[in-house]
Amino acid sequence: MSGMRIAVIAGGRTPERDVSIRGGHRVTASLIALGHDAWLVDPADVKLVEALRERTPDLCWLALHGKEGEDGTIQRLLDLLKISYTGTPAFDCELAFDKVLAKDVLRRAGVPTPDWVVIEGWALRDLGAGAALSTALERIGLPCVVKPSRSGSALGMSAVEREADLAGAVMGALSFSGAAIVERMIRGTEIAAGFVGTAMEALPLVEIVPKGGVYDYGARYTAGATEYFVPARLDAGVAETVRQATREAIEALGMHGVGRVDVLVTAEGAPSVLEANVSPGMTETSLLPMAAQAAGMSFEQLCDHIIRADHLR
Amino acid sequence: MAEFSIDRFVDSYARRAAGMTASEVRALFAVAARPDVISLAGGMPFVQALPSSEVIAVATEVLTDMGDTALQYGDGQGTPALRERLAMLMAEEGVIADPEGVVVTTGAQQALDLIGKIFIDPGDLIAVEAPAYVGALTAFGAYEPRYLPIELDDDGMIVEQLEQALVRGERPKFVYTVPNFGNPAGVTMSYDRRRQLVTLCREAGIPIIEDNPYGLLRFEGEPVPCLRSLDPDNVIYLGTVSKTFSPGVRVGWALAEPSVVQRLILAKEAADLCGSSLNMLLTERWFSDETRWRGTLNGLVDAYRSRRDAMLGALDEHLPDGALWTHPQGGFYVWVTMPEWLDAKALLAAAVERRVAYVPGTAFYPDGRGTNKLRLAFCYPTEERIHEGVSRLGALLREEEQLYRSLQG
Numbered sequence: 001m002s003g004m005r006i007a008v009i010a011g012g013r014t015p016e017r018d019v020s021i022r023g024g025h026r027v028t029a030s031l032i033a034l035g036h037d038a039w040l041v042d043p044a045d046v047k048l049v050e051a052l053r054e055r056t057p058d059l060c061w062l063a064l065h066g067k068e069g070e071d072g073t074i075q076r077l078l079d080l081l082k083i084s085y086t087g088t089p090a091f092d093c094e095l096a097f098d099k100v101l102a103k104d105v106l107r108r109a110g111v112p113t114p115d116w117v118v119i120e121g122w123a124l125r126d127l128g129a130g131a132a133l134s135t136a137l138e139r140i141g142l143p144c145v146v147k148p149s150r151s152g153s154a155l156g157m158s159a160v161e162r163e164a165d166l167a168g169a170v171m172g173a174l175s176f177s178g179a180a181i182v183e184r185m186i187r188g189t190e191i192a193a194g195f196v197g198t199a200m201e202a203l204p205l206v207e208i209v210p211k212g213g214v215y216d217y218g219a220r221y222t223a224g225a226t227e228y229f230v231p232a233r234l235d236a237g238v239a240e241t242v243r244q245a246t247r248e249a250i251e252a253l254g255m256h257g258v259g260r261v262d263v264l265v266t267a268e269g270a271p272s273v274l275e276a277n278v279s280p281g282m283t284e285t286s287l288l289p290m291a292a293q294a295a296g297m298s299f300e301q302l303c304d305h306i307i308r309a310d311h312l313r
Numbered sequence: 314m315a316e317f318s319i320d321r322f323v324d325s326y327a328r329r330a331a332g333m334t335a336s337e338v339r340a341l342f343a344v345a346a347r348p349d350v351i352s353l354a355g356g357m358p359f360v361q362a363l364p365s366s367e368v369i370a371v372a373t374e375v376l377t378d379m380g381d382t383a384l385q386y387g388d389g390q391g392t393p394a395l396r397e398r399l400a401m402l403m404a405e406e407g408v409i410a411d412p413e414g415v416v417v418t419t420g421a422q423q424a425l426d427l428i429g430k431i432f433i434d435p436g437d438l439i440a441v442e443a444p445a446y447v448g449a450l451t452a453f454g455a456y457e458p459r460y461l462p463i464e465l466d467d468d469g470m471i472v473e474q475l476e477q478a479l480v481r482g483e484r485p486k487f488v489y490t491v492p493n494f495g496n497p498a499g500v501t502m503s504y505d506r507r508r509q510l511v512t513l514c515r516e517a518g519i520p521i522i523e524d525n526p527y528g529l530l531r532f533e534g535e536p537v538p539c540l541r542s543l544d545p546d547n548v549i550y551l552g553t554v555s556k557t558f559s560p561g562v563r564v565g566w567a568l569a570e571p572s573v574v575q576r577l578i579l580a581k582e583a584a585d586l587c588g589s590s591l592n593m594l595l596t597e598r599w600f601s602d603e604t605r606w607r608g609t610l611n612g613l614v615d616a617y618r619s620r621r622d623a624m625l626g627a628l629d630e631h632l633p634d635g636a637l638w639t640h641p642q643g644g645f646y647v648w649v650t651m652p653e654w655l656d657a658k659a660l661l662a663a664a665v666e667r668r669v670a671y672v673p674g675t676a677f678y679p680d681g682r683g684t685n686k687l688r689l690a691f692c693y694p695t696e697e698r699i700h701e702g703v704s705r706l707g708a709l710l711r712e713e714e715q716l717y718r719s720l721q722g
Contacts, residue, residue, distance in 0.1 A: 125712075130721060155340070168659075170720060171713070172656055172659030175663040176663070217335060218336055220335070221340075222335045224322075224326070
């Protein structure tokens with residue numbers, strides 16, 4: 001599988017632009033080292049369709065994050081252009097990326113996920129849904145977590161301890177997305193479960209211990225702000241239930257090729273799936289490459305594996 | 314089992330590096346820097362207004378006539394000829410300066426760092442305006458001070474607040490202020506307040522750091538005397554050519570008493586030995602031709618005035634009721650205050666999505682205040698872009714207000 005022409009799509013116009021470019025450069029360098037003809041394309045810099053017609057790739061590596069890159073938009077465009085790409089197909093991307101949809105899919109599939117309520121921006125504006133906010137809170141309870149339905153890297157997410165702070169948190173989340181999720185706060189160990197290829201090809205579980213207590217944007221992208229343990233310090237039995245929940249989530253959401261599922265494990269050992277990422281970070285501080293490394297897989301081998309997975313789809 | 318450390322030096326860093334972290338706002342600014350986003354965020358001077366052929370001629374002249382000096386290490390204090398020119402620039406604003414009292418720095422920003430270095434021990438109290446220039450907060454912040462924030466009104470720093478703090482027994486190491494068209498608030502300290510401040514600080518024996526990057530960018534009204542000219546002994550004055558010529562040459566300076574000058578020079582030499590000889594010579598030459606530099610400065614003032622007018626007009630037209638903003642008589646910035654419910658930091662993502670950017674107010678306070686404030690810069694975008702940007706922002710703020718009302722049930 002050498003000598004392919006691969007366009008690495010990275011950058012874009014989302015707040016994760018910088019993260020995407022950092023990962024994209026890293027991937028491009030590795031693909032070149034693997035003997036491919038790889039180049040980086042930033043859709044914020046060039047007209048993507050023209051760029052892909054000009055220098056026709058055999059494969060697009062999707063290193064974009066957030067809307068545009070993970071919500072199925074670019075995947076649909078590439079389907080139309082008949083260019084194959086890494087990772088999950090368009091419709092499944094849409095499911096996984098939108099927490100409003102993803103959480104329903106998970107619940108229907110019997111995958112544990114914290115109870116939640118959806119607050120739609122338009123329903124607030126046009127239907128007076130603000131009046132139902134207290135009802136939402138009665139169901140979810142305090143403390144709770146408020147997050148945008150469609151955003152990555154914990155952007156726009158906040159923990160709410162007091163009822164008075166809920167409205168502000170919802171407004172903050174709605175700045176990133178048309179809908180907000182108010183989710184029950186589960187206290188426990190944060191775990192990132194990555195896979196390459198299919199759901200059966202799990203990477204070691206990564207345990208996340210943010211030094212500031214919260215795994216927010218700063219804790220994710222400041223080297224040293226978070227401690228990681230690989231494999232996670234879980235009992236073998238608990239680790240297996242986490243892997244089981246992860247597999248079910250990956251299958252329910254139709255994720256393929258590469259992905260990461262974020263899970264919380266309570267003190268009793270019960271896993272709860274928070275979200276799934278179809279385009280996990282590839283920077284030096286990212287979880288998936290870390291897990292791969294713990295499994296004895298170099299970054300280049302990881303890249304190679306992801307490309308091969310595309311052909312098995 | 315392995316503990317993965319992404320940064321193997323993590324336990325080695327100094328405490329002062331603790332605040333140097335990734336942030337959502339920085340991530341959003343990476344998108345805001347795209348050309349399709351109208352950025353009202355950055356305070357970038359309008360360097361396109363500089364006569365480039367003249368700059369090229371001056372640079373060529375410097376390299377032709379003084380190449381050996383220009384490419385060599387220079388004087389830690391800055392070349393004597395440049396310090397004379399800078400004294401001349403200060404005289405424009407009524408500050409009488411002995412060139413021996415001038416220390417040339419890499420932008421006034423380095424002067425802030427050096428001031429922090431020679432005055433602040435960890436835990437020391439320093440008085441700053443609230444809001445204050447964010448670059449001063451980050452420069453001082455590295456020396457781990459505690460802050461005494463003094464609020465501003467339309468007449469600048471509310472000196473009574475400082476007075477009350479002194480009565481309470483607080484004793485700041487110095488008072489930092491940008492008295493002319495301050496960043497971010499755009500307000501100018503009134504003459505009475507200046508008198509009040511210098512008197513209070515003189516009596517208390519507390520030095521004042523007067524940072525004056527924008528003083529020569531006055532669009533209207535009469536200049537107010539500099540603090541330094543009101544009390545030369547107790548005021549350390551900072552200047553820069555970033556706004557009158559070019560920020561790219563990185564030439565700023567401090568004017569101070571001999572004892573402070575000596576320490577500043579030693580601190581400067583410890584930091585970088587000396588400034589760029591090439592840039593110092595270039596700057597000195599630029600300001601040697603009075604017609605040239607005055608003509609350029611007048612052109613800049615005219616351009617900034619038109620842009621300020623464009624912004625004030627657009628704000629009148631597009632901002633919702635309840636929004637308040639300052640009317641700067643010079644400088645780069647307008648400071649917008651929204652009702653308390655607005656979280657400007659949270660809204661930035663939606664703003665960038667609408668292709669407009671600003672700086673959320675919290676950046677300018679050491680204590681988390683300013684959530685409902687926005688700094689808008691009119692210095693860089695064209696008048697047309699300013700109109701469009703403010704119109705986008707206005708629409709967003711209206712929707713946010715509607716959202717807020719609906720959340721109140």
